[in-house]
Amino acid sequence: MRTSRVDLAPKRCPHLRARRLASTFSHVVSHSDTDSRVRAVLGPTNTGKTHLAIERLCGHSSGAIGFPLRLLAREVYDKVRKLKGDASVALITGEERVEPPGARYLLCTVEAMPRDGGGKAFVALDEAQLSADPERGHIFTDRLLHARGREETMLLGAATLEPMVRALVPRAQIEDRPRFSTLRHAGSSKLSRLPPRSALVAFSVEHVYAMAEMLRRFRGGAAVVMGGLSPETRNRQVELFQSGEVDYIVATDAIGMGLNLDVTHVAFASLSKFDGRRQRRLYPAEMAQIAGRAGRHHQDGTFGTLTGGKIFGSAEFTEEEVYAIEEHRFAPLTQLYWREAQPRFDSLATLIADLEAKPDVEQLLPAPEAIDLAVLKRLAEGDALGSDVTTPGMVRRLWEACQLPDFRQQGPDMHARFVARLWQDLRQGHLGADYVAARIAELDRTQGDIDTLQGRIAAVRSWAYICQRPDWVLARDEMAARARAAEARLSDALHQRLTERFVNRRTAVLMKTMGKDAGLLRVALEEDGRVLVEGEHIGHLEGFRFVVDAEASNEDRKLMLAAAERHLPELLAEKARRLVASEFGDLRIEAGKVLRGQHTVATIEPGKSPARPRLVLGRELAALAPAQRARLTEALDRWFENALAPLAPLRKLEEAALDPSAGSEVRALLLTLADRAGTVPREGAGLAVIAKEKRPLLRRLGVTIGSLDVFVPALLKPGPRALLRAIGADRRPLRPGMEAVIEGAKNIPAGYRRAGSQAIRVDMAEKLFRAAHEQRGRGSRSFVLDPALATSMGLTPDSFVRLMRDAGFRPGHTRPQPQGAFGPPAPVLWTWRAPRKDQAPRREGGPPPREGSAFAALAGLLR
Secondary structure: OOOOOOOOOOOOOHHHHHHHHHHHHHHHHHHHHHOOOEEEEEOOOOOOHHHHHHHHHHOOOOEEEEEOOHHHHHHHHHHHHHHHOHHHEEEEOOOOEEOOOOOOEEEEEHHHOOOOOOOOOEEEEOOHHHHHOOOOHHHHHHHHHHOOOOOEEEEEEOHHHHHHHHHHOOOOEEEEOOOOOOEEEEEEEEHHHOOOOEEEEOOOHHHHHHHHHHHHHHHOOOEEEOOOOOHHHHHHHHHHHHOOOOOEEEEOHHHHOOOOOOEOEEEEOOOEEEOOOOEEEOOHHHHHHHHOOEOOOOOOEEEEEEEOHHHHOOOOOOHHHHHHHHHOOOOOOOOEEEOOOOOOOOOHHHHHHHHOOOOOOOOEEEOOOOHHHHHHHHHHHOOOOOOOOOOHHHHHHHHHHHOOOOOOOOOHHHHHHHHHHHHHHHOOOOEOHHHHHHHHHHHOOOOOOHHHHHHHHHHHHHHHHHHHOOOOEOOHHHHHHHHHHHHHHHHHHHHHHHHHHHHOOOOHHHHHHHOOOOOOOOEEEOOOOEEEEOOEEEEEEEOOEEEEOHHHOOHHHHHHHHHHHHOHHHHHHHHHHHHHHHHOOOOEEEOOEEEEOOEEEEEEEEEEEOOEEEEEEOHHHOOOOHHHHHHHHHHHHHHHHHHOHHHHHHHHHHHHHOOHHHOHHHHHHHHHHHHOOOEEEHHHOOHHHOOHHHHHHHHHOOOEEOOOEEEOHHHHOHHHHHHHHHOOOOOOOOOOOOOOEEEOOOOOOOOEEEEOOEEEEHHHHHHHHHHHHHHHOOOOOOEEOOOHHHHHHOOOHHHHHHHHHHOOEEEOOOOOOOOOOOOOOOOOEEEEOOOOOOOOOOOOOOOOOOOOOHHHHHHHHHO
16 A cells, blocks of 8 residues: 655644634624625626626626636626726636736626625626626635725625525625516427527537537627637627627526527427536536526527437426526525635645535535646645645645636546646746746647547636736747737637538537437438438439439538438338329338238238248239239338338347357347347346356347346337237237336236236336345345335335345334334334245246247347
8 A cells, every 4th residue: 555645633722723713703794793784786697796796796896707617707807898998907717817917897707706706896706696606606605705805895696595694694784686587388390490590408418519510500700608619709709699790699507607698498408417427417406507508688489308319319398397498496505516716735745635624604515626736636646746845835726726626627537647747847936938838838729620629728727827927937928928828829720620620521420429310300202202301302212222423422411321221221111102002091000910901912921030021912812913923022021021020139139149159158048038029038038158258148139137027118118019019029018108017917018017906017026126225235134125116117015025034125114103102103114034035047027939939049048
């Protein structure tokens, strides 16, 4: 084990630390109580809060406003500069510092904002509700508690912040501002039917680019706004939209933080995002923050979701979310995140202890470990620091280095390596100008694709931040100017590259981000067999073979060719339907036959496998001429192949079972699954002889190995089950709706297992088992199971217990309440013992292989 060079044992007196925290918070409260100049202006978006703050700023002799984003700080900086002149206004962010000597008005990001207000006459904090954000909330909380103006202080935020303001800033004057316009839910719509002046919001750069490309194809173009663009490029994109040159703008969720645009509708491409820790659904307040961009001043707005294609999925707002957004009613904040903003630098141990200290105020929560603290701990535990980080000055300098933002989004481990390399130079003094200039020059190259340019922009932002530090870089002003210029050039190159692709290479981004999903393009089959994509002739069908038009081979038509290929099965099925309809009319599959009305057109007989039956034309068609019979047979086979599309998962199993590389044990299981229509009891699956390294192959084939069953979830849907029954591949009872739980324990339909007096679908049973194993995996021998999920499915308590017993779970006895005690009874404690489920296969459940079939012979040999 490696021994740390830094002693992390906290060297402090607990009583002294408690007194220091109590003194800090008593100072905050007493300061707030005696300060009657604090105004909290709260309300939803489009209430004019930021505009009011700008007016009040300009009405004072000096002032400062802290914003959550540098784009927003830059936008307000440009407005105030026009009113007060360049010499009076400063812009201070982590990566940019425009600070004329004697500047009286500061527009900053919250991190760069003076902690106590800098002695300005007016101080404002924008989007103060972000104090509840796990990543940056502690910074907003600190400014909310301490940043004060000499004459006036203004806190701007959502109405959910009101309880916290009353508790932490008791003498603040709270003003509620109503929204100027109404906001209404407009439902979901396809991309091609979005109204003009719409904003589309996505939560990944790839989706932003893909939607911008599709909007260019459908509606002539779209502007793009992202946090990674330079302010100049962002302004150029916004001007495209504001001037009316394009009617659509595609943005990340950064659009929700104060960018004022003439938007009438906001469409969400998704309702979930990755927040740095996990993929989660947006909170209603976050949805409202973004949706509120629709409708400016007294113009009403609407919001909704996008549907269609692989990008958008099928996310929809719930009724509760719609009500909350339209009525601006959200759960109030009950606690804010806090971290010691003035830690002691006596030693690394003291610094870390102060940063992890808990607040003594009930309205404040200790902030989750941010990346700067995570990096500090990694460096302190490693060998990168040496033995010289012992003085308060060196500890402070190291902490400042650890606060370098992770612009590259690489995570704590990779970012800690970058900071460690930076520290090797900072510990000796300054970074040399030649060294910094060389690093910036390496990044200042505009060649490469979109991803390359984005990576360089993120890297140069790190150097722009480093160059802003007054004691890190020699020739700081010159190096900072070089970094800003490099970022601007890279952002402009990115903008140009996107424009070129949207205009001249309309397939490149879409094909990369959508995986050749051209589902939104219009493809049509003419009566004469011609295939049209977006109204352009792209080829024709010769019989059932697609022939590409000779003039459609240039690069500009790649997307249309891909769309035609993607839609080829649909086109062939359409021709088959027309051909069959001209001879037969409407067809259906029932009881092993293909019927037209009540007349049999063909019978369905067993083929090479259960999912590949064959058709035999009815006797009444035998009198047809050979040529006409062949034409109708070809059309009917094509129609039948399309009708069997729901059985694609079963065909995958059958094809894999014929692959010798899968191994005899896996092939035997696949054969059994295929012959039993996708569901086999675990005790009959022979899992005991299947090596663990073979199980990923089963997962790739869509096979789930459950606690009691091995099954294919895709074959438990009503469509495949009904089709298997109709073609005669599965003669077990059918439940047309495939409900989660049904009544009755006899004649159990295919895809279900017995649960007491009921039956439950095997995938729903597995969901209950997995939830139970999660509870069991928390370390205790006895555990509590919540029956709420089973109840919501429709299982009775007795059926639930019987089902869980089959999987090895045993309920304990209910402990009676002591005499005279009140309240609910103590929960039942469960235990678990592995059931005997992986023994040699026993012949029970499901139909046996058909005698004489290839599957029966091969399964017998393998066994």
